Amino acid sequence: MQVPPHSTAEADALEEAQFRARMNRVSKGASLSGRRRETDEDENGSRFRLGWFGWLLIDALVVAGTILVVLTWPPLDTCRTQGKTVGFLAGDSVEKCVSRGIGERLTSADQNLKMILRGSGH
Numbered sequence: 001m002q003v004p005p006h007s008t009a010e011a012d013a014l015e016e017a018q019f020r021a022r023m024n025r026v027s028k029g030a031s032l033s034g035r036r037r038e039t040d041e042d043e044n045g046s047r048f049r050l051g052w053f054g055w056l057l058i059d060a061l062v063v064a065g066t067i068l069v070v071l072t073w074p075p076l077d078t079c080r081t082q083g084k085t086v087g088f089l090a091g092d093s094v095e096k097c098v099s100r101g102i103g104e105r106l107t108s109a110d111q112n113l114k115m116i117l118r119g120s121g122h
Contacts, residue, residue, distance in 0.1 A: 075101025 050058070079097035082088070088097065 071102060071105055072098065075105065 075098050078101060079094050082097065083094055088094075
């Protein structure tokens with residue numbers, strides 16, 4: 001059964017009118033809330049936004065801070081425990097113990113990296 005051409009055109013026109021009416025109702029609600037958001041931002045001042053360089057700098061600081069904590073925490077904890085339980089020899093202190101521990105950790109990391117690059121030690 002074939003539909004006459006004028007009935008599909010009328011049905012399409014009716015459907016389009018209903019669609020436009022729904023979109024108008026939805027867009028009125030959205031435009032009001034959008035206007036409220038814009039005025040709220042204007043009243044509070046412009047929003048602070050960082051560019052890509054700012055975020056890159058923040059990311060670099062977070063990575064550097066994480067590396068610093070991972071590098072210093074174990075020697076610091078070990079040296080504090082040693083200072084409380086056994087004590088230090090003459091001329092030694094927590095700072096010297098920590099710097100010695102960090103140096104050992106850096107040397108160990110360097111040796112491990114070299115082993116990985118050479119492919120030895122597997």
